[in-house]
Amino acid sequence: MDLRVVVVEGGHRLGGEGPFCDLANAYLGHLQARGFAAGTVRGYAFDLLNFGRFLVERDVSVGEVVAGDLFDWLGWQARPKRRSTGKVVVLDGRRGAAAATMNRRVAAVRGLFEYAVITGVRVDNPVPPGRRSTGLRVRPRRGMLGHLGGRRGRVDGRLVRQDRRLPESLGAEEVASFVADLETHRDRAVVLVMVLGGLRAAEVRGLLLANVGGACQPF
Known part of the structure; x- marks a missing residue:
C-alpha cells in the first residue's frame, strides 16, 4: 500500500486505503475541528505517515498493535536511511531519526490511539506511558501528611532519552x-x-x- 500525505480541501490527510488510513484521517479531522493550527495538523500527518509505513512493512494492522510494536518502531526509525537504485539498496550515510523526532512521533501516535479508544475502535492504548522524570528530591512528609509520601516524578511521555543541551549564544x-x-x-x-x-x-x-x-x- 502506497501511503503518502495529500492535501485535500479539509487540510492534510493520508492518501491510501485501509483501517489505519481511515483512523488516521478521522483523527486529523478531529484535530482540525478542535482548532489545531494547519501546520500542526500537517506535522501530525507526516508523523502518522511514518508509523503507517512501519505497520505496512511489518504487516501489522492497527487493531493488532501492542507495546512491543512501538519499541520495534523506535528501532526501525533509528536505522540508517536506505535508498534503492534498481536491484541494489544503498546506505546513503544519513543517520536515523533524532531522539526529539522519535518522541514527537510517539506523541502523535499516542494521541491517535487515545482517539481510537474514545471512538471505540480499540479498547486500550498500546503506547507505553513514557519515562518518569525524577525532578528535585523532596524530603519525606511528616506529621498528618506523612501517609502521602514524597512527591513522585511526573511522566513526560517520552520513550527515548534526550540530552538536555543548553543553548549557546552567538556573538x-x-x-x-x-x-x-x-x-x-x-x-x-x-x-x-x-x-x-x-x-x-x-x-x-x-x-x-x-x-x-x-x-x-x-x-
Missing part, C-alpha cells in the same frame, strides 16, 4: 557574518526577525505582512 560578529552569507533580502529578514524578535520557526512561518509594524510604510 554580534558571528550573527552579522551569518546574515551576510544569506542570498536574499527575504532570508535576511526572516533570520533577523527570529534573532531580534525571539520568534520561533513555526511563528515566523505563520507571520503575515500585516502583523509586522511599519512593514507597509514606504521607505
Whole structure:
C-alpha cells in the first residue's frame, strides 16, 4: 500500500486505503475541528505517515498493535536511511531519526490511539506511558501528611532519552557574518526577525505582512 500525505480541501490527510488510513484521517479531522493550527495538523500527518509505513512493512494492522510494536518502531526509525537504485539498496550515510523526532512521533501516535479508544475502535492504548522524570528530591512528609509520601516524578511521555543541551549564544560578529552569507533580502529578514524578535520557526512561518509594524510604510 502506497501511503503518502495529500492535501485535500479539509487540510492534510493520508492518501491510501485501509483501517489505519481511515483512523488516521478521522483523527486529523478531529484535530482540525478542535482548532489545531494547519501546520500542526500537517506535522501530525507526516508523523502518522511514518508509523503507517512501519505497520505496512511489518504487516501489522492497527487493531493488532501492542507495546512491543512501538519499541520495534523506535528501532526501525533509528536505522540508517536506505535508498534503492534498481536491484541494489544503498546506505546513503544519513543517520536515523533524532531522539526529539522519535518522541514527537510517539506523541502523535499516542494521541491517535487515545482517539481510537474514545471512538471505540480499540479498547486500550498500546503506547507505553513514557519515562518518569525524577525532578528535585523532596524530603519525606511528616506529621498528618506523612501517609502521602514524597512527591513522585511526573511522566513526560517520552520513550527515548534526550540530552538536555543548553543553548549557546552567538556573538554580534558571528550573527552579522551569518546574515551576510544569506542570498536574499527575504532570508535576511526572516533570520533577523527570529534573532531580534525571539520568534520561533513555526511563528515566523505563520507571520503575515500585516502583523509586522511599519512593514507597509514606504521607505
